[in-house]
Amino acid sequence: MQNNLDFQTxxxxxxxxxxxxxxxxxxxxxxxxxYKESQINxxxxxxxxxxxxxxxxxxxxxxxxxxxxxxxxxLIIEYENIYSINFSxxxxxxxxxxxxxxxxxxxxxxxxxxxxxxxxxxxxxxKIDQFYIDxxxxxxxxxxxxxxNLSIDLSFVCLPxxxxxxxxxxxSEYKISVDKVFSHSYLKGFSSDKGKNIYEIAQKxxxxxxxxxxxxxxxxxxxxxxxxxxxEFFK
Numbered sequence: 001m002q003n004n005l006d007f008q009t010x011x012x013x014x015x016x017x018x019x020x021x022x023x024x025x026x027x028x029x030x031x032x033x034x035y036k037e038s039q040i041n042x043x044x045x046x047x048x049x050x051x052x053x054x055x056x057x058x059x060x061x062x063x064x065x066x067x068x069x070x071x072x073x074x075l076i077i078e079y080e081n082i083y084s085i086n087f088s089x090x091x092x093x094x095x096x097x098x099x100x101x102x103x104x105x106x107x108x109x110x111x112x113x114x115x116x117x118x119x120x121x122x123x124x125x126x127k128i129d130q131f132y133i134d135x136x137x138x139x140x141x142x143x144x145x146x147x148x149n150l151s152i153d154l155s156f157v158c159l160p161x162x163x164x165x166x167x168x169x170x171x172s173e174y175k176i177s178v179d180k181v182f183s184h185s186y187l188k189g190f191s192s193d194k195g196k197n198i199y200e201i202a203q204k205x206x207x208x209x210x211x212x213x214x215x216x217x218x219x220x221x222x223x224x225x226x227x228x229x230x231x232e233f234f235k
Contacts, residue, residue: 009062009070010199011055012184013167014078015044018054022062022070027200031065033058044080046163052170059174072177074202075167078184082124082159087114090151098133098147106152114156122164124183125157157183180206 007030012019015037022031035054037047063070089110091102111126131138132151159181168178180202187201190209201209 007066007068008199008203009073010076010202011073011167012076012078012198013046013051014184015046018051020054020058020062021199022066023199027197027203029199031062033061046079046166048166048170051167055170055174059176070174070176072179073171074180074182074206075164075178076182076184076187076198076202077124077159077163079159079163081163082157082183082185085114085118085156085158086129087154087156088151089113089154090149092149098142098145098150100141100143102150103141103152106150107154110152110154111156118156118158120161121158122161122181123156124159124181125155125186127155127157129153129155157186159183 007022007024010019010021010023012021017037018035020031020033021029023029033054035050037050059070087110089106091106107126107128111123114123115121130153131141132153133142133145133147134149164178164181171178182202182205184198187198187205190201190204191198
């Protein structure tokens, strides 16, 4: 069997429901299996034993159907303990013209501070809400603007790290690694794009979709937006 070069695999995990979905590069569904708990899970915790059984029944079946090995998956997690933290970082830059280098340095500092402060969490998404530059607010990065004082408002979407540890352990039995991890509610925030399923939205997010980035790439669709480059910077 060949490796997964021409398809993507998503595993959606909630406390009461699991979905294994394989799509081609045009987002057409090639394989899909759904498991739903017969009884309501009052604990609101993910049932890892049931998830292990679900994967055992369906990973091999999917690979046989595709005649290809699944080596990586993207996770979409719906879980009440996913939470968002708002954070601001400020700096007196005293530079003639603002560029992405100084902003990247501030963002790296912010991410490091968040990870050092919040123990035992995984950061799923980092969203730049706005820039505050010399008493003015900007939703889009104002490249080359003269600047003395810079503040960036951020949102970090976080997940307790034991969730990913448990899921990764189950997937390691099939020599499958986790590529991207998404908050389901974060993806649903883009669902106003009618006709797009959650996997199409996830794929767009992988290429930098967020409020600020959309504003930039719509103005210049041939070039990567600043935020897309920023997310690559963190990989």
